[in-house]
Amino acid sequence: MTKNIVLALMILGIVSSCGQKDQTPENYSNAITAVRVEDTIPLTDPDAKVWKKAPIALIELKPQNIIPPIIQEPSIKQLRVRAIYNDNYFGMLLEWEDSTKDELINVNDFTDQVAIQFPINPENPGSFMMGNKGAPVHIIHWKALWQRDVEKGYLDVQDIYPNMWVDLYYFKKIPVYTEFTEKEIKFPRVDEFSPEQNDYNPAIKLRNPVSLVERQIPVEEAFAEGFGTFTTQLHQDAFAWGKYENGHWKVIIVRPLVSPDSRDAPLPSETVVAFAVWDGSANQIGGRKQYTPWIPLKLQ
Amino acid sequence: MPKVYNWHIGREMDYPYEESRPEKQVAWVFDINKCIECQTCTVACKTTWTSGKGQESMFWNNVETKPYGGYPTGWDLSILPKLGEQVWNANNVYEGKTVFESAPQGEKVNGYLPTDEDYAHVNLGEDECTQVIEKGAFFQGIHNAWMFYLARICNHCTYPACLAACPRKAIYKRKEDGIVLVDQTRCRGYRECVKACPYKKVFFNMVTRTSEKCIACFPLIEKGEQPRCVQTCIGKIRLMGFLNPPEKIRRDNPLDFLIYYKKIALPLYPQFGLEPNVYYIPPVHVPREFLYQMFGPTVDEAIETYRNAHQDRELLGALLLFTSTQKIIDSFRVKGDYVYGYNEKGDEVVKVPFTEPLYIRPYYDNKEKVYRHTIT
Ligand code: SF4
Ligand code: SF4
Numbered sequence: 001m002t003k004n005i006v007l008a009l010m011i012l013g014i015v016s017s018c019g020q021k022d023q024t025p026e027n028y029s030n031a032i033t034a035v036r037v038e039d040t041i042p043l044t045d046p047d048a049k050v051w052k053k054a055p056i057a058l059i060e061l062k063p064q065n066i067i068p069p070i071i072q073e074p075s076i077k078q079l080r081v082r083a084i085y086n087d088n089y090f091g092m093l094l095e096w097e098d099s100t101k102d103e104l105i106n107v108n109d110f111t112d113q114v115a116i117q118f119p120i121n122p123e124n125p126g127s128f129m130m131g132n133k134g135a136p137v138h139i140i141h142w143k144a145l146w147q148r149d150v151e152k153g154y155l156d157v158q159d160i161y162p163n164m165w166v167d168l169y170y171f172k173k174i175p176v177y178t179e180f181t182e183k184e185i186k187f188p189r190v191d192e193f194s195p196e197q198n199d200y201n202p203a204i205k206l207r208n209p210v211s212l213v214e215r216q217i218p219v220e221e222a223f224a225e226g227f228g229t230f231t232t233q234l235h236q237d238a239f240a241w242g243k244y245e246n247g248h249w250k251v252i253i254v255r256p257l258v259s260p261d262s263r264d265a266p267l268p269s270e271t272v273v274a275f276a277v278w279d280g281s282a283n284q285i286g287g288r289k290q291y292t293p294w295i296p297l298k299l300q
Numbered sequence: 301m302p303k304v305y306n307w308h309i310g311r312e313m314d315y316p317y318e319e320s321r322p323e324k325q326v327a328w329v330f331d332i333n334k335c336i337e338c339q340t341c342t343v344a345c346k347t348t349w350t351s352g353k354g355q356e357s358m359f360w361n362n363v364e365t366k367p368y369g370g371y372p373t374g375w376d377l378s379i380l381p382k383l384g385e386q387v388w389n390a391n392n393v394y395e396g397k398t399v400f401e402s403a404p405q406g407e408k409v410n411g412y413l414p415t416d417e418d419y420a421h422v423n424l425g426e427d428e429c430t431q432v433i434e435k436g437a438f439f440q441g442i443h444n445a446w447m448f449y450l451a452r453i454c455n456h457c458t459y460p461a462c463l464a465a466c467p468r469k470a471i472y473k474r475k476e477d478g479i480v481l482v483d484q485t486r487c488r489g490y491r492e493c494v495k496a497c498p499y500k501k502v503f504f505n506m507v508t509r510t511s512e513k514c515i516a517c518f519p520l521i522e523k524g525e526q527p528r529c530v531q532t533c534i535g536k537i538r539l540m541g542f543l544n545p546p547e548k549i550r551r552d553n554p555l556d557f558l559i560y561y562k563k564i565a566l567p568l569y570p571q572f573g574l575e576p577n578v579y580y581i582p583p584v585h586v587p588r589e590f591l592y593q594m595f596g597p598t599v600d601e602a603i604e605t606y607r608n609a610h611q612d613r614e615l616l617g618a619l620l621l622f623t624s625t626q627k628i629i630d631s632f633r634v635k636g637d638y639v640y641g642y643n644e645k646g647d648e649v650v651k652v653p654f655t656e657p658l659y660i661r662p663y664y665d666n667k668e669k670v671y672r673h674t675i676t
Contacts, residue, residue, distance in 0.1 A: 070406035107504040200352030203484040203508035286490040
């Protein structure tokens with residue numbers, strides 16, 4: 001009897017240590033190998049067979065606790081990375097555990113995000129913290145919120161508060177409500193506003209890249225030369241798509257292998273790459289994130 | 301971290317940037333004793349600036365009932381305990397910690413982020429009194445129950461916490477007039493400012509996904525007019541103008557006069573360390589302990605001066621300028637039975653009598669053949 005319990009405990013012990021196996025530092029990869037494939041790079045299917053051709057690199061994430069504002073503890077500890085490329089495109093599949101899918105935005109709702117970063121000059125990558133003066137970086141940044149925008153339309157007030165009543169939005173008629181009104185009242189959606197109607201939404205009117213109501217892709221390419229210098233690129237050549245399943249994010253990020261855009265990093269056979277992951281439910285945004293230092297990337 | 305001088309707390313303090321005072325500082329004086337909480341200011345501001353989608357529960361100007369009210373809910377109750385003990389020494393120097401000095405490791409400012417529910421009850425606690433008033437006490441004179449109305453806008457602080465906390469430098473303070481603005485093209489919605497502002501006067505807009513705040517009606521100020529909340533104030537409790545830098549103080553500038561010379565108007569929670577630029581004439585009937593916490597150690601003197609204003613023609617003159625004109629008053633002068641306000645060029649923009657002239661008209665209008673409803 002006792003023996004059986006001990007045995008059972010041992011098994012449990014083994015099982016649980018198997019579950020944690022990934023987390024031991026010996027298993028962390030110190031380089032990523034991108035595998036050349038003949039197939040097309042899948043843009044939206046993280047379960048496509050072709051990804052299996054690349055080895056998994058298990059990357060340790062560190063809490064950004066260097067430059068304020070910081071996080072003290074990482075809420076996401078590791079990232080699984082696979083990389084493939086063909087004649088035209090380079091793709092990465094990034095996977096991590098996250099018990100909540102955070103794709104909304106509100107005063108205290110933050111979204112899940114992931115970003116990859118390449119040095120513009122691989123010989124002199126500069127700081128892994130968004131580069132530095134003279135050593136710029138190229139960032140490709142995906143947000144769950146943006147993907148929700150693309151899939152379901154730009155997140156609007158009534159999506160979060162379906163019963164909110166507003167008497168008046170300037171420039172938009174709201175049907176007059178009477179107790180005889182039978183039809184459901186439809187509030188105007190901001191993604192249907194004309195430029196004049198957006199006079200009361202300055203950031204939308206000014207085309208701030210975080211306020212793009214007509215967003216088509218859930219990713220943004222940017223250029224940076226140090227903390228606080230994140231600047232959206234004029235030419236957007238990257239694509240990304242995420243899938244959330246069973247407490248697990250799988251996000252594909254694809255970019256051209258060779259890009260004519262001088263603000264896009266080159267991809268020689270040997271370069272470096274860095275990652276950042278944000279956990280929305282831990283209120284992570286901006287510098288409050290998990291990061292990695294530069295990691296060697298080989299295009300095999 | 302650089303050291304800057306904050307005259308509200310009588311000492312130097314830590315701030316993430318060097319001291320850089322504007323050429324002149326936009327400032328307000330609100331006379332709490334006169335506010336009737338009609339919310340005209342709130343509505344004037346709302347219809348002018350925050351009628352867009354995503355701004356539904358955003359009030360750059362709000363008027364709350366103290367001690368229980370507050371928007372967002374419990375903003376003051378949430379931030380005050382974070383500072384620890386807040387003591388002033390005998391020389392009126394603040395010996396506790398500011399929001400900058402008490403910031404936890406890895407943070408620039410000691411703050412907190414409100415929830416969406418905190419913004420959902422804009423006038424929670426309206427008219428709540430500290431106790432039930434005994435039957436008949438109204439007629440017997442003084443009773444101990446109290447409450448008062450606190451009108452609040454962004455303080456366009458000399459040391460803004462919102463600006464200090466923004467990692468993108470998307471918030472700036474204009475050199476020409478000290479107005480603090482969020483650059484709507486640079487902001488990426490990190491909400492560090494929303495978290496940092498102890499007065500909770502930066503708001504997150506979930507539709508634009510950026511932070512937005514009071515812009516001091518700068519299009520009006522740029523053409524020499526006072527902001528909408530001042531122009532429309534029914535209780536005439538408000539005066540907006542410019543405070544001069546310490547070396548250029550002028551007695552005939554009504555703001556310099558009320559704040560630096562008469563010291564009748566005091567900053568709200570000076571211990572936060574922001575050197576806020578909305579100055580309040582404290583309510584005369586409220587327990588002093590409550591007022592010391594709110595307006596610092598010189599409340600007694602301010603109230604004394606206010607109570608004696610009827611003996612001081614110059615002071616009374618300055619108080620008569622409140623909400624008397626749309627124009628910004630750069631200087632004022634008392635002459636005879638009037639106080640005159642002048643703009644920067646020296647042109648007269650307003651003339652207010654010390655005693656309102658009284659006209660009594662006959663009860664019956666012979667010309668129109670009607671009885672008059674009002675004869676004064
Ligand atoms: S308009 Fe004036 S009197 Fe009315 S609530 Fe606002 S500050 Fe008070
Ligand atoms: S009151 Fe708040 S929002 Fe306004 S300037 Fe000061 S810190 Fe910034």
